[in-house]
Amino acid sequence: MLPGKAYIQTHGCQMNEHDSHRMRGVLVAEGYQMTESPEEASLILVNTCSVRHNPENKVYSFLGRVRELKQTKPGLIIAVAGCVAQQEGENILRREKSVDMVFGPDNLFNLPEMIERVRGGERVLMTKWQPNEQRVQNFIPDEWVDKGHVEGCKAFVSITKGCDNFCTFCVVPYTRGREVSREASSILREVEDLVSKGAREIWLLGQNVNSYRAGSHGFYELLQEVSEVPGLKRIRFTSPHPNDWNDRLSDLMAANPVICNHLHLPFQSGSDRLLGLMRRGHSVAEYLDKIAHMRSINPDIELSTDVIVGFPTETDEDFEGTLRVLEEARFAQIFPFKYSPRPKTLALKMDDDVPRDIKESRLARTIELTQRISEGDAQRYVGTEQEILIDGAHPRERGMMSGRTAGFRPVSLRDDSIEIGDVVRVRITRVGGHWLHGDLVEQDRDKSPFEGGSRGMSSETVVIL
Numbered sequence: 121m122l123p124g125k126a127y128i129q130t131h132g133c134q135m136n137e138h139d140s141h142r143m144r145g146v147l148v149a150e151g152y153q154m155t156e157s158p159e160e161a162s163l164i165l166v167n168t169c170s171v172r173h174n175p176e177n178k179v180y181s182f183l184g185r186v187r188e189l190k191q192t193k194p195g196l197i198i199a200v201a202g203c204v205a206q207q208e209g210e211n212i213l214r215r216e217k218s219v220d221m222v223f224g225p226d227n228l229f230n231l232p233e234m235i236e237r238v239r240g241g242e243r244v245l246m247t248k249w250q251p252n253e254q255r256v257q258n259f260i261p262d263e264w265v266d267k268g269h270v271e272g273c274k275a276f277v278s279i280t281k282g283c284d285n286f287c288t289f290c291v292v293p294y295t296r297g298r299e300v301s302r303e304a305s306s307i308l309r310e311v312e313d314l315v316s317k318g319a320r321e322i323w324l325l326g327q328n329v330n331s332y333r334a335g336s337h338g339f340y341e342l343l344q345e346v347s348e349v350p351g352l353k354r355i356r357f358t359s360p361h362p363n364d365w366n367d368r369l370s371d372l373m374a375a376n377p378v379i380c381n382h383l384h385l386p387f388q389s390g391s392d393r394l395l396g397l398m399r400r401g402h403s404v405a406e407y408l409d410k411i412a413h414m415r416s417i418n419p420d421i422e423l424s425t426d427v428i429v430g431f432p433t434e435t436d437e438d439f440e441g442t443l444r445v446l447e448e449a450r451f452a453q454i455f456p457f458k459y460s461p462r463p464k465t466l467a468l469k470m471d472d473d474v475p476r477d478i479k480e481s482r483l484a485r486t487i488e489l490t491q492r493i494s495e496g497d498a499q500r501y502v503g504t505e506q507e508i509l510i511d512g513a514h515p516r517e518r519g520m521m522s523g524r525t526a527g528f529r530p531v532s533l534r535d536d537s538i539e540i541g542d543v544v545r546v547r548i549t550r551v552g553g554h555w556l557h558g559d560l561v562e563q564d565r566d567k568s569p570f571e572g573g574s575r576g577m578s579s580e581t582v583v584i585l
C-alpha cells in the first residue's frame with residue numbers, strides 16, 4: 121500500500137526551512153507525495169520554533185485543529201519536530217494524545233524508522249542528544265549527501281549546528297545543542313551536487329556560522345573553497361556572530377565576487393550594560409569598529425541585523441543607544457523582536473520589567489527609523505546597473521518578476537523572456553517602499569541549468585523589516 125500524502129508546516133528560521141526541505145526529501149524517498157492541504161494528508165508534520173513565545177503558541181493551536189482530523193481519519197500520523205519538540209519532548213505526547221511522534225532536529229533522518237514504529241502501534245519520542253561524532257554525521261548521513269533537490273535557484277547547506285555562546289535570552293543552545301561543525305569535504309560535495317542540479321546561489325547555514333572549525337578549515341577557508349565550485353554564482357551565509365567576525369573575513373568578502381555583498385551581523389542592543397547582561401561578549405564600540413572597517417574597504421556593502429527591544433531593565437537611555445547604532449550602521453534591513461522570556465535561559469531569572477506598551481513603542485520606533493534610513497539609502501541605486509538573480513514572480517504585482525541584488529535588495533522588473541535562475545543586468549529606475557524597480561539592460565543572461573523554470577512560483581518569502 122502506498123503511504124499517501126504528507127503535509128509539512130514550518131515555523132521559524134531558515135535552519136528550520138532547511139530541515140523541512142530535507143524532511144520532504146526523506147518522505148518523498150519513502151514514497152509519500154507532498155500536499156499543501158492537511159485535510160488530504162496521511163502524515164502531518166509540524167516543524168516548530170521556540171525562539172519566541174508566539175510561534176510556540178501557534179503550534180499548540182495547530183495541533184488542536186488537526187486533532188479533529190484524526191477523529192475522522194484514524195490512520196493519520198501526526199508528528200512534531202524542531203525546537204519545541206526538542207524542548208518539550210514527552211510533555212507534548214502527554215498534552216496532545218493525537219500526536220504520534222515527537223523528535224528533535226538531530227533525528228530527522230530517522231523519520232523512516234519512526235514512521236515504521238508508529239505503524240506498529242508505538243508513540244515515538246526521539247530527542248536524546250547523540251555523541252558529537254554522531255551529530256556531525258547527522259548533518260547529512262553520507263548516503264543522503266547527493267540526494268538533495270533544488271527548488272527554484274537557491275539551496276541551503278548546513279555547516280554548523282548548535283551554539284556554545286549561551287546568550288542569556290536565547291533558547292538555541294538548549295534546543296539545538298552544543299556547537300558542532302560539519303566536515304568540509306561533505307559540505308563541498310553537497311554544494312557541487314546542488315549546483316549540478318541547478319542551484320545558482322548557496323546559503324551556508326548555522327546558528328553561529330563563522331565559528332565554523334573542522335580540521336584545518338575555518339570559516340575563511342571554507343568560504344574560499346565553496347566560492348571556487350564551478351557554476352556557483354553566489355554565496356550567502358547566516359548568521360555570523362560579531363565576536364567571530366574579523367577584518368580578514370571582511371577583506372575576503374570585499375575581494376571575492378562570488379560572496380554576496382551583504383552581511384547580516386546581529387547587534388541586539390546599543391547599550392554596553394545590556395550587552396553585558398545578554399552575555400554577548402562584545403561592546404557597542406567593538407561592533408561598530410568592525411562595521412567601519414567593512415565599509416572602509418567595501419562602501420557598497422549592505423548590512424542587516426537583529427535587535428531586541430525591552431530586554432529586562434532596558435531604560436530609555438539604553439534604547440536611545442540602540443537607535444544611535446541604527447543611525448550609525450545604516451542597516452538596509454532589521455529583524456527586531458520584543459523580548460520574551462524563554463524556558464531554561466538565564467534571562468528567565470531576571471524580572472521581565474519593561475511594560476508591553478513600551479516594548480511595542482520601541483519596536484515601532486526601530487522599524488520606522490530603519491525604514492527611513494533604508495529607503496533613503498536605496499535612492500543611490502537609481503540610475504545604476506545591478507546584477508540580479510531572478511528568483512520568482514513578484515509576490516504582489518501581477519506579471520512582474522523579482523530578484524535580488526548582491527546586497528539583498530529586492531528588485532522588481534517586467535520582461536517576458538526572463539526565468540527563475542537567470543542572472544541579468546538591470547538598470548534601476550526608481551525606488552518604491554523597500555523595492556527597487558528596474559528595466560533589463562542586456563540579455564547576456566547566464567542561463568540556469570535548472571529546467572523546470574516554473575515562472576509564477578516565488579522561491580522564497582520576502583521578509584523585510
Ligand code: SF4
Nearest residue numbers: 283285286287290292
Ligand atoms: S550566539 Fe545566537 S544562537 Fe548562540 S546563544 Fe547567542 S543568540 Fe543564541
